[in-house]
Amino acid sequence: MNKSKRHEIFSRWQAANPAPTTELNFDNPFQLLIAVMLSAQATDKSVNIATARFFPTHGTPQGILALGLDGLTDHIKTIGLFKTKARNVIETCRILIEQHDGQVPETREALEALPGVGRKTANVVLNTAFGHPTIAVDTHIFRVANRTGIAPGKTVLDVEKRLERVIPKEFLVDSHHWILLHGRYICVARKPKCPQCGIADLCEYKQKTNPY
The missing domain is CATH 1.10.340.30 (Hypothetical protein; domain 2)
Incomplete structure (x- = not known):
């Protein structure tokens, strides 16, 4: 995946959700x-x-x-x-x-x-x-990074390091939440919801449920 395509993906996620955060409840x-x-x-x-x-x-x-x-x-x-x-x-x-x-x-x-x-x-x-620009690669992030082509990798650490390297710096701090939420609600494991996906035209997954 080229730089411009990655930039557009994260631009769209930012526009749709400007202040993403965890869904866990906490006060400190x-x-x-x-x-x-x-x-x-x-x-x-x-x-x-x-x-x-x-x-x-x-x-x-x-x-x-x-x-x-x-x-x-x-x-x-x-x-x-x-x-x-x-x-x-x-x-x-x-x-x-x-x-x-x-x-x-x-x-x-x-x-x-x-x-x-x-x-x-x-x-x-x-x-x-x-507010550190770290990325916690769970099963959702691992799947999305590989499936979309944003940052393919064979191991969790491979994906983490590649994401840190290829994500445009202006999106890095919030990138963890955008990718996780995308995997949790849209790019789900068994049958990704491609018709509802805001980046389907940019994603490089070859088996889209609604191919472009």
């Missing part, structure tokens, strides 16, 4: 971090339902530690892998208090040192909480 970087940790192999909707039970009264590292492992587990038991996630969240809260004055660190290294926080989670927090 800490709550975002916890929500993203809980969202692995779970829907944003299920995470929002769970966090609504404890964020209003225990939405700080100190508050979650006060809940304790059993209390937190009870609040998030509707989410997949809830036992492991509860342990990781409790330990993360302890580390944030002991090593970071209760604040979420703004570096990849410090974020990835937290239990249950990998590269993807760190990228989401750096991007959404702090």
